[in-house]
Amino acid sequence: MERTISFMNGEGSLGHNTRAFIASNVDADRTKDNITLVNENLKQVYHKLYDDSLKKYNAKQKRKGRQIKDYYEKISRSKQEKLFYEVIVQIGNRDDTGVGSEAADIAVKVLTDYVELFISRNPQLYVFGAYIHMDEETPHVHIDFVPFSTDNKRGLETKNSLKGALASRGFESEGKGNTEWQQWSEAEKEDIAIIMEKYGISWKKLDTHKPHLSVLDYKKQERSREVKELEQELEDIGVVIELKEEREARLNREINKQELQLKKNREEAEKTLSIIDYLKEKALDEGKEQEKRNKYLIADNQELEDVITDKKEQLADLQAALARAHTVFDKADEELNRAREELAEVRKLRSELIAQVDGDYYLKEEVIRLRYENQNLKEENEGLREKLEKAYEFMKKFVIEGKSVLDKVLEWIGEKVREGRER
Known part of the structure; x- marks a missing residue:
């Protein structure tokens, strides 16, 4: 079949x-x-x-x-x-x-x-x-x-x-x-x-x-063939259109990419400008603050200069006081040495007189006078000692290079004593 x-x-x-x-x-x-x-x-x-x-x-x-x-x-x-x-x-x-x-x-x-x-x-x-x-x-x-x-x-x-x-x-x-x-x-x-x-x-x-x-089937088949050919043409056109759409899509992607880059660049530029404005404002604030600090520094410098001037004046006073103290000490030292010498001489004479003279009224009077004079020397010596102690107290009130004037004077006296011994 x-x-x-x-x-x-x-x-x-x-x-x-x-x-x-x-x-x-x-x-x-x-x-x-x-x-x-x-x-x-x-x-x-x-x-x-x-x-x-x-x-x-x-x-x-x-x-x-x-x-x-x-x-x-x-x-x-x-x-x-x-x-x-x-x-x-x-x-x-x-x-x-x-x-x-x-x-x-x-x-x-x-x-x-x-x-x-x-x-x-x-x-x-x-x-x-x-x-x-x-x-x-x-x-x-x-x-x-x-x-x-x-x-x-x-x-x-x-x-x-x-x-x-x-x-x-x-x-x-x-x-x-x-x-x-x-x-x-x-x-x-x-x-x-x-x-x-x-x-x-x-x-x-x-x-x-x-x-x-049959006539109907033949017509259907012929129409089918024509439709298929038309479909092929349309599909080919569709491919072209699709290519164009793809190209358009690619261009759109490139445009979008450039727009995004421009947006990014704009944002970065705005960010940079914001940073510059911030730094400029900060610099102005720091300049104002520095100006205030300079004013304070000028005032502090003036105050420091006044303090230095006062210190210089105090130092000059201390140096003058030290010079006067040196003079007092020198004079006191001379008087003390002279008193010691006179005391030694008196003691020597007293011993000689006591040894050589026995019962002589005149000599007794001379001994009494010498004793009186010795007592006066002692009193003078005590007076000098009191003055010296006052000078010590006075010099303790002043400090030079971390030491009191008294310590400085004592060091100086010690040096003088050592120099005397070496001679």
Whole structure:
């Protein structure tokens, strides 16, 4: 048994696929026989696929205007990307595989196995909807999927990209006559043919003019081809736009960097000016304080000069007093020596007189006179001693070089005595 394989690019009407509305070519009585293999909410799929990458992307944007609030909404407004893509796969046609026939039942098994193989073979074509319709003339499956590429250097790390998703399977465009979509479509037909062979069906390949296709199928396929070519052109334009956006982003980053540097330089300049103002103010305050200290120093210097003058005057008085004391001591010393000499002479005469004269009245009178004179000398000597003690007390009141004038005089007298002995 041979059957054709129809692999077409669908329009992507979720309402039609889920039968939210019924088209004119649909037998509503058989809608209950339709088979839903996969049915996920498209917006939730976008959150699942892109939220992590979106969060990382937004975190890198310096300007909030560059951030993407909702990736689903962005793609829905895009002229380059589609929210999702759809392929419609059919085994045979209404003449050889019409609904209700044994061939149709086998076709349903092939289509069910193929959806499972499609999901495993195309991991970067996320299938969120797969519906086998049994309420039209021939069983067929609508497969709705979101293509995504990973490890992107520009934009989101993971983003919507049919070109990138097919490239992960090794399909790259060789021009309009052999795009990655065309290459991938042929590879998928080969997979379908393998499943068909398991059920005893061989692939009936048609020539390039496709004479056996129904008019509707042929028109759909031609429109699909035109759409794919247009999508390729739009994707190429999208790459150019993305490059421009990347260049703009790079320029914006450079501008932001320069703005940050200017801001930093301005802040440093303001900080430097603040420091200069502070140092200037501090210098003025220190100058005023120094001026006050200078005034105090001048006053202190004047007071010190007055004290020095007073000390000099006191020293002059002390020197004069010392000179007078030296004179007094010299005179007292001379008188003391003379008195000692006279006393010694008197004692000597007295001894001689006492030894030589005995009972002589005149001599007795002379001895009495000498005694009287000796007494007077003693009294003079006591008077001199009192004067000397007063001079000592007077000189104790004055200090020169850490010693009293008295100590200085005594040192001087000691030196004089030593000099006398040395002679």
